[in-house]
Amino acid sequence: MSLSISLSVNGVAREVALDDPRVTLLDLLRERLDLTGTKKGCDRGQCGACTVLLDGRRINACLALAASCDGAAVLTIEGLAQGDTLHPVQAAFIAHDGLQCGFCTPGQIMSAVGLLREAQTGDDPERVREAMSGNLCRCGAYAGITEAILDAQRQLAAPDHAEAA
Amino acid sequence: MNRFEYIRPATIAEAVAAAAAPGAAYLAGGTNLIDLLKGGIVRPERVVDVTRLPGLDAIETLADGSVRIGALVRNADLAHDPDFAHRFPAVVEALLSGASAQLRNAATVGGNLLQRTRCAYFYDVASACNKRTPGAGCAARGGDTRLAAVLGWSEHCIATHPSDFCVPLVALDAVVEIVGTAGSRDVPLESLHRLPGDTPARESVLEPGELIVAVRLPADAASFAAHARYLKLRERTSYAFAVVSAAAALRIEHGAIVAARIALGSVAPKPWRAHAAEAVLTGAHPDRAAFRRAAEAALADATPSGDNGFRIELSRRVVARALARAAAGTPARLPALPASPFAPAPGGLHA
Structure with a gap:
């Protein structure tokens, strides 16, 4: 069977012909659209490395069939910066050493962007940690990740950043 | 993952007709099904994607005061609905204690009810499992039974139902709305799941093609x-299935309990309502002794399914503690760690 789907990927309209309905959103991004920033860790919804925003909400791309995402808007790590200007969450991860090896980082950052959009944690580090529990970091950069998210949240709340995110 | 036919129906009638065929499976959020497909644990010939069915994503208050939750409402959307959270705080605490934020954004109400067990032998296709392959035997019996059932199990299956969401729902008398080829029907959530008996592969009363369209409280x-309140004992504080969980809800008037609702999770093949424990509490003063008596009643029929007798006393303590928390009152805001027995360490080592 062949199935044609339409996606907006990082703001660009994409038409993709799927020859197999088993393709996940993660494999579509990495193998067919050459967007390898989204990482495949466990591929079973346990590590969060594949986190992307689907219609503005963070999900695990490994557990979504691409066919089922027909018509959706996908935002990946490649679509976050504005030209050479990093998104405040990206900049904060660098400033606070929120990474070591970097493999989980695209998923951490996309999850953090989703968390800030959800606006459920406030400035409570314990709530930030709980809301990030779907993203594992085997280097153990959690302390820097939490600081980076809290800092990015403060920056985005500042008047000169009001239109970002 | 086996090859399958992918169908995305536009109406409930089309979906039900497509899924009535042998070997068909419904797909909604996919958080459980895609994982099972990848492991070869389920091998459907046809996947019926219900995510585009109209009218199933609303949270509505009906004329009789009941609340109807569409089957396609995402777990996160239900948990973050302020009015719903105000009226059903234990349901929200259970939702937010489950999975991760990413999974809650995808997972649906209907899918949560029908999620499969997390029994390791069910997931391991090299192990015998009567649920996966009827008649194959049960490798869990005599195996690692630390997380296996202590209530409702049979010699053919000792797996547990892992849902958090279902536990307060069954305590609160939730009703499941079902549509099938023969029409619509309502089934109490307490009667949706079947006990394993000698047919553990048949996990619910749903007939082929039947679709859950809503849950009503x-x-x-x-x-x-x-x-x-909902209390969930886990092996780690977040992003883990329950070892044992309990929902407790009380109506207290003039210092006495006038109505009690209690259910347990992850100890039985289905979300386990503890009617006998509720009866013990009706009219009682809400104190530790009463909660312990209720806990004894809740586990009165429990038996180990292996080397897991500790789960019975653990369950009693979780029930008693959930009741104590409920009696103390629902907090104005959910704790940072929903349903956790632990409070955050103040000024902790991190950040």
Whole structure:
């Protein structure tokens, strides 16, 4: 069977012909659209490395069939910066050493962007940690990740950043 | 993952007709099914994607005061609905104690009810499992039974139902709305899941093609809002299935319990309502002794399914503690670690 789907990927309209309905959103991004920033860790919804925003909400791309995402808007790590200007969450991860090896980082950052959009944690580090529990970091950069998210949240709340995110 | 035919129907009638065929499976959020497909644990010939069916994503209050939750409402959307959270705080605490934020954004109400067990032998296709392959035997029996059932199990299957969401729902008398080729019907959530007996592969009363379209909470369920909690014991504080969990809801008037609702999770093949324990509490003073008596009643029929007798006493303590928390009152805001027995360490080592 062949199935044609339409996606907006990082703001660009994409038409993709799927020859197999088993393709996940993660494999579509990495193998067919050459967007390898989204990482495949466990591929079973346990590590969060594949986190992307689907219609503005963070999900695990490994557990979504691409066919089922027909018509959706996908935002990946490649679509976050504005030209050479990093998104405040990206900049904060660098400033606070929120990474070591970097493999989980695209998923951490996309999850953090989703968390800030959800606006459920406030400035409570314990709530930030709980809301990030779907993203594992085997280097153990959690302390820097939490600081980076809290800092990015403060920056985005500042008047000169009001239109970002 | 086996090859399958992918169908995305536009109406409930089309979906039900497509899924009535042998070997068909419904797909909604996919958080459980895609994982099972990848492991070769389920091998459907046809996948019926219900995510585009109209009218199944609303949270509505009906004329009789009951609340109807569409089957496609995402777990996160239900948990973050302020009005719903105000009326059914234990349901929200259970939702937010489950999975991760990413999974809650995708997972649906209907899918949560029908999620499969997390029994390791069910997931391991090299192990015998009567659920996966009827008649194959049960490798869990005599195996690692630390997380296996202590209530409702049979010699053919000792797996547990892992849902958090279902536990307060069954305590609050939730009703499941079902549509099938023969029409619509309502089934109490307590009767949706079957006990394994000698047919553990048949996990619910749903007939082929039948689709859950909504879950209803009766108007009376909101009357417990002031004293309703969910408590979930896990091997790590977040992003883990329960070892044992309990929902407790009380209505207290003039210092006495006038109505109690109790259910347990992850100890039985289905979300386990503890009617006998509720009866013990009706009219009682809400104190430790009464909660312990209720806990004894809740586990009165429990038996180990292997080397897991500790789960019975653990369950009693979780029930008693959930009741104590409920009696203390629903907090104005959910704790940072929903349903956790632990409070955050103040000024902790991190950040």
